Amino acid sequence: MTTGSILAINAGSSSIKFQVFSKSSELQLLAIGKVSDLGGKPLFTAMDKTTPKNQQSEDKISLPTDCTHHDALQSILDWNHQKAEIWQVNAVIHRVVHGGTLFNHSVQVTPEVIKQLKTLIPLAPLHQPHNLTAIEMIDNMKPNLPQVACFDTAFHANQHALFTTYALPQSLRDAGIRRYGFHGLSYEWIAHYLREQDPSLAKGRVIAAHLGNGASLCAMQNGISVDTTLGMTALAGLPMGTRCGELDPGAVIFMLRELGFSPQDAEYTLYNQSGLLGLSGLTNDVERLEKSNDERAQFALDYFCLKAAQHLGMMAIAIGGVDCIVFTGGIGEHSELVRNNILRHVECLKPFETRVIPANEEWIMAMHALAIL
Numbered sequence: 616m617t618t619g620s621i622l623a624i625n626a627g628s629s630s631i632k633f634q635v636f637s638k639s640s641e642l643q644l645l646a647i648g649k650v651s652d653l654g655g656k657p658l659f660t661a662m663d664k665t666t667p668k669n670q671q672s673e674d675k676i677s678l679p680t681d682c683t684h685h686d687a688l689q690s691i692l693d694w695n696h697q698k699a700e701i702w703q704v705n706a707v708i709h710r711v712v713h714g715g716t717l718f719n720h721s722v723q724v725t726p727e728v729i730k731q732l733k734t735l736i737p738l739a740p741l742h743q744p745h746n747l748t749a750i751e752m753i754d755n756m757k758p759n760l761p762q763v764a765c766f767d768t769a770f771h772a773n774q775h776a777l778f779t780t781y782a783l784p785q786s787l788r789d790a791g792i793r794r795y796g797f798h799g800l801s802y803e804w805i806a807h808y809l810r811e812q813d814p815s816l817a818k819g820r821v822i823a824a825h826l827g828n829g830a831s832l833c834a835m836q837n838g839i840s841v842d843t844t845l846g847m848t849a850l851a852g853l854p855m856g857t858r859c860g861e862l863d864p865g866a867v868i869f870m871l872r873e874l875g876f877s878p879q880d881a882e883y884t885l886y887n888q889s890g891l892l893g894l895s896g897l898t899n900d901v902e903r904l905e906k907s908n909d910e911r912a913q914f915a916l917d918y919f920c921l922k923a924a925q926h927l928g929m930m931a932i933a934i935g936g937v938d939c940i941v942f943t944g945g946i947g948e949h950s951e952l953v954r955n956n957i958l959r960h961v962e963c964l965k966p967f968e969t970r971v972i973p974a975n976e977e978w979i980m981a982m983h984a985l986a987i988l
Contacts, residue, residue: 714766770799828856856899924960
């Protein structure tokens, strides 16, 4: 008997990740996969999770070097269509980075929703266009397939104005310059996981560290976001893989006025040439930095950990201390060196527990879609 399913899409600039869940209250994971290295040597990988574990194997298909996002999405839909005897895709859900103040919860996609989300592209130029392109492409391919948008900003939408306001004139604040925060789907998963696995801890003061190529912290109390390190855009707070993190705004003025940068050049530098890559001059790959004997690599890692610890102290102030620090994301889950270095810096905040919880934004997205559809 064919199972109804929900296809979760996470579209980035060089990859498209996907998961498939049963359209049921259990939200059973049916498949997982991605198209990676778009613009390089694209590779499609996928695994059918409905077979016994000892029989599961990964499908791998090398795609043409000129493979576009459209081609990548088509390959994902085609692979799922081949599984029609096991599951039928009934809906598609998308991670959308920025919902602004327009969307504080997941919504079913309509032409009006798309129009509103396009107005937010300047706030997330690195991510929003790819998120919306994926929605529009699937709408063209499968116009009758319901789609749901889930927002990385929504989890932070109800923070107090003390944590969302910049010290700027009212006219600029009215124009939308404020702190929004991101990685909300990841933090919502952490809150959900703790409620299920450790309810008493979930009610306490938790600081979650989503550390990956994009990195941020979130201070939660009783599973609700109180404060977070990311701001109006995905540039603020912690240094990241290729993004600068906290920076004196005057430095940007200096780049424009004295160094001859155009706004586009400055944006590219801050988003794509900074962070761990800019500090090390080598790579933004933490595993490679850890193995490197180059002193610049060590400096980049030390800097990353120190800044994460300093911001962690700021998050602790927001919620009056910390009962648990949760690490998640690619670096947070896999780099013991980074975790230990950060924790060494925050010994003064003890006692607190620590957890490593694998990220699972897609499950939260599927939960939202199930409620909407």
